[in-house]
Amino acid sequence: MPNILVVIDPDESAHSALNRIKEIPPAAAVNYTVVLYLPALPMMAGKADSAALKARKDAKIAWLQDLVAPLQAVGYKIQAETVTFNRLHDEIIKTAQAINADFILKPLRQHNTLKRVFYTPTDWNLIRLCPTPLILVSDQPVIHGKAIVAAIDVGDADKAHQDLNTVVMEQATRLAGVLEAPLHLVYAYSRLIIANPVPTADPLAYQIMRDKYASEHAAVIAVASLYDIPDERVHLREGTAADVVTACAEEVDAGVVVLGTVARSGASGLFVGNTAESVLERTKKDVFVVKQASFTTPV
Numbered sequence: 061m062p063n064i065l066v067v068i069d070p071d072e073s074a075h076s077a078l079n080r081i082k083e084i085p086p087a088a089a090v091n092y093t094v095v096l097y098l099p100a101l102p103m104m105a106g107k108a109d110s111a112a113l114k115a116r117k118d119a120k121i122a123w124l125q126d127l128v129a130p131l132q133a134v135g136y137k138i139q140a141e142t143v144t145f146n147r148l149h150d151e152i153i154k155t156a157q158a159i160n161a162d163f164i165l166k167p168l169r170q171h172n173t174l175k176r177v178f179y180t181p182t183d184w185n186l187i188r189l190c191p192t193p194l195i196l197v198s199d200q201p202v203i204h205g206k207a208i209v210a211a212i213d214v215g216d217a218d219k220a221h222q223d224l225n226t227v228v229m230e231q232a233t234r235l236a237g238v239l240e241a242p243l244h245l246v247y248a249y250s251r252l253i254i255a256n257p258v259p260t261a262d263p264l265a266y267q268i269m270r271d272k273y274a275s276e277h278a279a280v281i282a283v284a285s286l287y288d289i290p291d292e293r294v295h296l297r298e299g300t301a302a303d304v305v306t307a308c309a310e311e312v313d314a315g316v317v318v319l320g321t322v323a324r325s326g327a328s329g330l331f332v333g334n335t336a337e338s339v340l341e342r343t344k345k346d347v348f349v350v351k352q353a354s355f356t357t358p359v
Contacts, residue, residue: 067166077165086135149185168196203315214279224320232318248304302338
């Protein structure tokens with residue numbers, strides 16, 4: 061029976077992650093663990109302080125139970141609990157591991173460039189460090205029946221990228237089935253730039269570019285054929301992956317964008333961000349992030 065971890069943001073009025081489970085039938089064999097994460101408070105001493113902390117926790121649990129009660133009443137199998145944290149992404153990952161979660165549903169949070177320079181957002185840390193498939197939920201009221209956009213990378217033929225493409229397609233296909241949604245495939249390619257000191261057209265460079273495009277086009281079509289995706293739902297476009305994926309998702313009015321990602325650190329990860337992080341900061345769609353099964357979290 062699948063286990064889904066649902067993260068509650070107490071400052072959110074719509075509770076987007078919790079509402080997203082309404083698109084799964086109540087009778088479905090799914091267990092939901094709905095968690096309200098509470099920031100840890102400084103250690104205090106004395107009976108009065110301990111009583112105050114207990115009263116705070118009891119009030120939050122009561123609030124959470126009231127929040128999930130309407131869903132429980134119609135048949136959703138929900139366990140509600142609170143968890144204190146020092147670093148939110150750490151505790152979300154630990155909870156997912158503890159309950160053997162198949163998916164995590166969390167409200168999507170976007171940040172301006174200045175904030176991203178000075179600290180790494182929780183969603184970015186989860187994208188980089190969380191081994192559990194992660195669905196970052198936008199404020200779309202409904203995604204059922206809306207297109208699913210799966211982004212793959214056929215530019216690298218190594219086994220790691222091929223395995224990640226397989227994970228993306230399998231998860232996207234499964235999600236499209238659950239949501240009764242059409243599945244689209246997108247790939248962003250870049251021009252092959254060849255230094256040419258002669259200021260005239262270079263036939264060889266042009267042919268290399270055409271051969272590269274033809275090879276990648278054939279690879280994408282092969283993937284689409286494997287998953288029964290018709291040609292009209294296959295999108296190959298020139299540009300950065302984040303730009304192409306975001307634009308395609310808007311054009312087809314997607315409900316979810318499915319991306320594969322690997323961890324990145326250092327200045328490049330801080331100032332540029334992975335494709336998944338870049339898409340996250342500009343899209344209005346749900347973002348479904350997956351990793352290879354071999355990924356091991358440092359948390």
